[in-house]
Amino acid sequence: MNRYGKVIGLLLLLTVLFLAAGCDLFSKDKDKDKNPVPAAKNISVVVYYPKDTQYNSFLVREIHTLKKTTDMPKTAVEELIKGTPTTSGAHKVLPAATKVLGVKIDDQGLATVDFSPEVLNANVGSSGEALGIASIVNTLTEFPNIIKVSFTVNGKAENAMDWWGHVGLYEQPFSRNMSLVQEPLIWVTSPVDNQVISSPLKIAGSAMVFEATVSYRLKDAxxxxxxxxxxxxxxxxxxxxxxxxELQFKSPGAGQKGQLEVFEVSMKDGSDRNKVIVPVVFK
Structure with missing residues (x-):
């Protein structure tokens, strides 16, 4: 083969190698498209904060959107320390320097929350201490696998028995106490926002209303x-x-939007009071 032929052969070989490499890179790019890095998911978490008025003190219920973690009970307690209450007048009670060292849940539904020693530095009265304890307990018992809650400091219960100097932890483990929750007066746990619904629709929640009567209506768009x-x-x-x-209804059409209204009827003038609106999508 003459020199000219060798040059042509070399060029052809380089062309083949270049195309092969390009195909490989293109294939890798396609694989990247097929397997994107999953975005961090958010999850709605129910938390409870104390609120003081000139008449009394109580808990408020809020729903916060948090990044999903592998330990959501711990994340929920951390929200009581680091989060910002959205209800006017509500406040955090756990000292800002407090760290949640862990939350262990046994097969009987007992959650043990281990705090750093800073948790003992709260400066509150007996009412504030009772509400502070209840805020943690009610927040954690929102998780279906948690029934009761105990506290430790640096892994030991005896390090924290006096807690903030008034109520103490002598009666732990603590159970859920919803009688302390006065805001909102009504909330809905089923359906959830933008849920696709069909008949019959399950309506559920909690209420603090006159004569225990909870009214509801379902509307189309x-x-x-x-x-x-x-x-x-x-x-x-x-x-x-x-x-x-349960509520029986006729759907206006698949994909149509609507809303569920849950409220208390005023005994004074028949108007809607403390109304909760849940957006829904019809199946």
């Missing part, structure tokens, strides 16, 4: 009432009770 009714909470105000019922 044009405001037409598709169905309405009322049910009773387990107890009436001033206590708080759970409620649950």
């Amino acid at each position: 044009q405001g037409n009432i598709l169905a309405s009714g009322f049910t009773n909470a387990a107890v009436g105000a001033p206590e708080r009770g759970d409620y649950a019922t």
Whole structure:
């Protein structure tokens, strides 16, 4: 083969190698597109904060959107320390320097929260201490696998028995206490926002209302009432009770939007009071 032929052969070989490398790079790019790095997911978490008024002190219930972690109970308690209450007048009670060292949950539903020693530095009265303890307990018992809650400091219960100097931890483990929650007066746990619904629709939640009567109505996007009714909470105000019922309705069409309204009827003028609106999508 002459020199000219060798040059042509070398060029052809280089061309083949270049194309092969390009195909490999293109293939890798396609693989990257097929397997993107998953974005951090957010999750709605229920938390409880104390609130003081000139008349009394109580807990408020809030829903915070947090990044999903592998230990959501710990993340929820950390939100009580680092988060910002959205209810007017609500406040954090756990000292800002407090660290959550861990949350262990046994097979009986007992969650043990281990705090750093800074948790003992809160400067509150007996009411503030009781509400502070209840805020943690109620927040954690929102998780279905947690029934009761105990506290330790640096891994030892005896390090924290006096807690903030008033109530103490002598009666732990603590159970959920919803009678301390006075805001909002009504909330809905089913359906959730933008849920795709069909008939019958399960309506559930908690209420602190006169004579335990909880009213509801389902509307389409044009405001037409598709169905309405009322049910009773387990107890009436001033206590708080759970409620649950089912609502039969005819769907206006798949993909159509609407809203569920849950409220208390005013005994004075028949108006809606403490209304909660849940956006829904019809199946």
